[in-house]
Amino acid sequence: MIKHIAFFCLLSLFFSCNSSEEKTKKETEVTIVDGAERYDVYRGSEMANLMRGMHAFNVQLKQEVIDGNVTSEFPEEFLKIHSAEFSESKSRNKTFDHYSGQFIEAQKLVFTNDSNESLAQRYNNAINLCITCHQTECTGPIPKIKKLLIKP
Ligand code: HEC
Known part of the structure; x- marks a missing residue:
């Protein structure tokens, strides 16, 4: 159990923006369901949850791009980046709005064919905008x- 909590703290440290221990503790919760341990109740902001979804989606998309067979479509819920609420310590600002617009455009381009750039390049452009x-x-x-990122 203790081992799991420690592991999970590490995990959320790894995920969130600023790795202050205070924040990690606040956002970590351990529950016992039917005697089985569940330690995945991590309460992040709407934006943090969206970001984790964006990460998971691109893990899958990366494989599709590598295989040269993109079957996913642009997830419309990514547009929530323009309205989702942030964690307490953060807020929407011009820089965020600028890059979120660029990111959405770049991510959409992965799903279009009329481009001079290769699929892997377009995919990497989107990931580089995350960064x-x-x-x-x-x-x-x-x-x-x-x-x-897909290494050349
Ligand atoms: C326009 C700026 C911007 C773009 C683009 C962006 N992020 Fe984020 N990301 C943020 C901000 C700001 C936060 C913190 C949100 C909060 O704490 O409320 C964040 C949080 C995260 C987190 C931490 C979530 C957590 O558990 O706390 C991950 C992981 C992440 N982003 C991955 C990605 C990935 C992957 C992409 C691209 C597919 C991406 N981000 C694109 C600004 C951005």
Whole structure:
């Protein structure tokens, strides 16, 4: 049990923007369901949850791009990036709005054929915009996001 809590704290440290222990403790919760341990109740902001969904989606998309067979479609829920609420310590600002617009455009381009750039390039352009925005105010997840890039 203790081992699991420790592991989970580490996990959320790894995920969230600023790795202060205080924040990690607040957002971590352990529940016991039918005697089985469940320690995945991590309460993040609407934006943090959206970001985790965006990460998960791009893990899958990366494989599809590598296989040269994209069957996913652009997830409309990504447009929530323009309205989702942030964690207490963060708020919407011009820089965020600028990069979120660019990111959405780049992610959409992965799903179009009329482009001079290769599929892998278009995919990487979108991921690089995740990274560019994160460099401005949320550096914690950058190593994790970099793993999404397709190496030439
Ligand atoms: C326009 C800026 C911007 C873009 C683009 C962006 N992010 Fe984020 N990301 C943020 C901000 C700001 C937060 C913190 C949100 C909060 O704490 O409310 C965040 C949080 C995260 C988190 C941490 C979530 C958590 O558990 O706390 C992950 C992981 C993440 N982003 C991955 C990604 C990935 C992957 C992409 C691209 C597919 C991406 N982000 C695109 C700004 C951005």
